[in-house]
Amino acid sequence: xxxxxxxxxxxxxxxxxxxxxxxxxxxxxxxxxxxxxxxxxxxxxxxxxxxxxxxxxxxxxxxxxxxxxxxxxxxxxxxxxxxxxxxxxxxxxxxxxxxxxxxxxxxxxxxxxxxxxxxxxxxxxxxxxxxxxxxxxxxx
Numbered sequence: 001x002x003x004x005x006x007x008x009x010x011x012x013x014x015x016x017x018x019x020x021x022x023x024x025x026x027x028x029x030x031x032x033x034x035x036x037x038x039x040x041x042x043x044x045x046x047x048x049x050x051x052x053x054x055x056x057x058x059x060x061x062x063x064x065x066x067x068x069x070x071x072x073x074x075x076x077x078x079x080x081x082x083x084x085x086x087x088x089x090x091x092x093x094x095x096x097x098x099x100x101x102x103x104x105x106x107x108x109x110x111x112x113x114x115x116x117x118x119x120x121x122x123x124x125x126x127x128x129x130x131x132x133x134x135x136x137x138x139x140x
Contacts, residue, residue: 028125032077033061039132040064045071048111054104058097063105070113071101077123087122087135095137095139 016119037047040062048070062073074094076086098118106116118139124131 001057003107026140028079029075031125032123034071035077035132036075036122037062039064039121039130039134040071049105052101052105056103057101057104060098060101060105062099063110063129065111065113067113070106070111070116071119072098072105073117073119073121075121075123077125079125079126085112085122085133086124087120087133089118090138099139 013066033050037050040047043066045064045066047062047064049060052060052063060072060074064073074090075086076089077087095118102116102118117137120135120138122133122135
């Protein structure tokens with residue numbers, strides 16, 4: 001059984017098979033979101049929303065239930081680390097936007113949760129295979 005990671009610490013599953021190449025940005029993002037959803041389900045989470053959008057405020061990539069914790073997940077997928085690791089693309093402004101979206105999500109009628117958490121799943125694809133890093137509790 002996997003040990004829970006400290007808040008903000010990455011969880012690194014083993015690299016998997018070769019990733020598709022030459023995907024558009026949109027297709028690469030969708031590919032990464034599917035991988036992230038499968039990763040969360042393998043950890044025992046239940047996906048309750050995908051690409052939840054709230055007007056001009058933006059979009060939550062994935063919302064999952066991890067036991068009684070509602071997890072808001074930002075997925076960042078890149079085909080290379082040439083411009084830095086994907087997780088570095090989630091800065092203060094993006095975290096603030098995600099917190100605002102999570103609050104709006106909670107105001108609507110959604111699955112009840114005792115706690116909430118904000119995670120980032122960073123995926124790099126390329127000729128060396130895939131690398132997935134799961135950062136839990138990045139907002140703590």
